Amino acid sequence: MIRSLFKKICSCIAFVLLCNLFSYAQVSFKFNITANGKPLLLNDSSYTNGFNEAYQVTRLKYYISNILFKGDDVMLFNERVLLMDAGNTDSIVFPSSNGNYHSLDFTIGVDSALNCSGAQDEALDPLNGMFWTWNSGYIFFKLEGYSPASKADLGRIEHHVGGYRFPNNVARRITLPFPRKLEVKAGSKHTIIVNIDLDKYWKGISDIKIADQALLMTPGRLAIKAADNFQGMFSIKSIE
Amino acid sequence: MKIKVLISFFLFIAAALVFISATNDDGYGPYAPTPLKFVIPTGWPKPPTDIFAKNKLTEEGFQLGKKLFYDPRLSSDKEISCASCHQPFAGFATFDHDLSHGVLNTFTTRNAPALMNLAWMTAYHWDGGINHIEVQPLSPLTAPNEMGSALDTVLLFLKADTSYKRLFKKAFGDANITSQRMLKALAQFTGSLITANSKYDRVMNGRDSFSRFEANGYKHFKVHCASCHKEPLFTDNSFRNNGRPINRFKDNGRMMITGLAGDSLKFKVPSLRNVQYSYPYMHDGSIFSVPQVVDHYMKVTAAQPKGLDSNLGSPIKLTPLQKNELSYFLYTLTDTSFTKSKRFGPDGPVFFKH
Numbered sequence A: 001m002i003r004s005l006f007k008k009i010c011s012c013i014a015f016v017l018l019c020n021l022f023s024y025a026q027v028s029f030k031f032n033i034t035a036n037g038k039p040l041l042l043n044d045s046s047y048t049n050g051f052n053e054a055y056q057v058t059r060l061k062y063y064i065s066n067i068l069f070k071g072d073d074v075m076l077f078n079e080r081v082l083l084m085d086a087g088n089t090d091s092i093v094f095p096s097s098n099g100n101y102h103s104l105d106f107t108i109g110v111d112s113a114l115n116c117s118g119a120q121d122e123a124l125d126p127l128n129g130m131f132w133t134w135n136s137g138y139i140f141f142k143l144e145g146y147s148p149a150s151k152a153d154l155g156r157i158e159h160h161v162g163g164y165r166f167p168n169n170v171a172r173r174i175t176l177p178f179p180r181k182l183e184v185k186a187g188s189k190h191t192i193i194v195n196i197d198l199d200k201y202w203k204g205i206s207d208i209k210i211a212d213q214a215l216l217m218t219p220g221r222l223a224i225k226a227a228d229n230f231q232g233m234f235s236i237k238s239i240e
Numbered sequence B: 001m002k003i004k005v006l007i008s009f010f011l012f013i014a015a016a017l018v019f020i021s022a023t024n025d026d027g028y029g030p031y032a033p034t035p036l037k038f039v040i041p042t043g044w045p046k047p048p049t050d051i052f053a054k055n056k057l058t059e060e061g062f063q064l065g066k067k068l069f070y071d072p073r074l075s076s077d078k079e080i081s082c083a084s085c086h087q088p089f090a091g092f093a094t095f096d097h098d099l100s101h102g103v104l105n106t107f108t109t110r111n112a113p114a115l116m117n118l119a120w121m122t123a124y125h126w127d128g129g130i131n132h133i134e135v136q137p138l139s140p141l142t143a144p145n146e147m148g149s150a151l152d153t154v155l156l157f158l159k160a161d162t163s164y165k166r167l168f169k170k171a172f173g174d175a176n177i178t179s180q181r182m183l184k185a186l187a188q189f190t191g192s193l194i195t196a197n198s199k200y201d202r203v204m205n206g207r208d209s210f211s212r213f214e215a216n217g218y219k220h221f222k223v224h225c226a227s228c229h230k231e232p233l234f235t236d237n238s239f240r241n242n243g244r245p246i247n248r249f250k251d252n253g254r255m256m257i258t259g260l261a262g263d264s265l266k267f268k269v270p271s272l273r274n275v276q277y278s279y280p281y282m283h284d285g286s287i288f289s290v291p292q293v294v295d296h297y298m299k300v301t302a303a304q305p306k307g308l309d310s311n312l313g314s315p316i317k318l319t320p321l322q323k324n325e326l327s328y329f330l331y332t333l334t335d336t337s338f339t340k341s342k343r344f345g346p347d348g349p350v351f352f353k354h
Helices: A002-019 A221-227 B002-024 B057-067 B137-144 B151-158 B164-172 B179-190 B199-204 B213-225 B292-302 B320-331
Strands: A023-035 A053-069 A075-078 A080-084 A091-094 A100-109 A139-144 A156-162 A174-184 A188-197 A234-239
Touching: A002 B292, A023 A174, A075 A091, A075 B320, A100 A156, A139 A221, A156 A221, A174 A188, A174 A234, B057 B151, B057 B164, B057 B179, B137 B151, B151 B164, B151 B179, B292 B320
Parallel strands: A023 A188
Antiparallel strands: A023 A091, A053 A075, A053 A080, A053 A100, A053 A139, A100 A174, A139 A156, A188 A234
8 A cells, every 4th residue: 555655656756857857856765763773673573672671563653744855945845644664665755956955844643634534545544554443533653562561461562642632632743954964966866864763762751661551542641651752763864 | 532531531530439438438337426415404503514525425425325334244244234223213223222233243332323414413423432424434344343344354345346346436436446435425325314304393394383292392391401402403412421320331431532531421412303213212222211211310400410411400300291291292303204214224125133
């Protein structure tokens, strides 16, 4: 699903690029997830959080939306909502005009209007398993796995972080300033690696211990605690 | 000679056009949707939002939604349809059952709400957890004690059925079957379930008159009931604690959605239209008859348990005669043109396992 979406985006972009071969450059953002400083592997390696709790991840999906790629005199906007999946290598590609770019901004989550205006499709299709059926609204960030520290059945970890209604809205704006300005010239290609550090999900502004909260499946106080750690997880790793 | 060439050239073009139009036909029939108009009954307020704003109401969409609604094959054991718990003859509630039954002899923990006048609601379910009519079916389709299926399974089933492909083409322009289209079609059917032709409505429109009993009952209704069961919809769609004690399922109602302690034991005020057929009553179906409901309100307004809604602040005192009069008035809210409607009912004989 998400792959075909990216294919669509890529083919659109390819078309635009062909039309404007000499005036546009291309900047791609690659999202890499790490835990304990290593690339995250699903269903496999065991990692340890800041509370010395071991865990495995079976699923990690999250929405990003309202993506802004900002430069000194230019701002590029991607209006799509994207469902990112640790099981895929996701990247966001911007056909960019010349200029000096300095940051990337986006929202982890889905605009409140899209949470309450009926059945959606593509990335927001309820088929993606990111929509609560009993308390309407999207799960913005879904982390599932197992841990010996979990007191839940089978040692499960189920963190479904979502909620769009005040005061439990957990959509969070992430701002990522670049360590240096990126100068984009006609025809050039750049790749920016965005790192997502899962260690910071457990231990950031809030402490999230698996022993205390292996299950998080409703909007509310605990979801807000988890979402407050989002900003700290993201950083720019490299610019090429 | 030249003319011959010209004629054969045109013939070739014509043949090519026929060929092209033939290859465009996907075998699922034509697409010529018939727009439907959403009509607000006389004297009724405008719905608070337009539920069809992004879902163009058409006869074809309605018919597809109706077929889905009555199709038990959408459930995991192929025996439970939407209509199993929302039966047309019970005003689209469950006839006679306190709790609804799901697949494989499971029970739900609540009484199925009557589907009617849904376009005037902005939140669905007893706890208001559903924020749009289109996303409501996701809940019963996937709940293990309702239809017990999964969305991808339902879509696989629909995609394997040629008659559904035809109906999706008719409703949406091509035979592509998506969750969004399925949910929009269901909303076209359920959102069209308007009941506004009861004796009460005829009296209000000057085409009928109440008996003396009913007229007296109407007076009692306006004094004791109408502030929450607001005319003409007979609900104000609010969430209130009506004094029913916490039940064996520890069902806290609205609090489970908002997380607010103040919302404990609040449930949605149901409409009283077709109340004669939608028994048993309350969120857990724990009261079986209209007079018993009146007894409940007389009892709780006298006892004033903690958390009781402020609209129930003063005691309701009715004599046995007045109670009967009130019941008779409530029975004037029965709309048999709705409960027996051929348009809303199943197209053929349907086995209601419920």
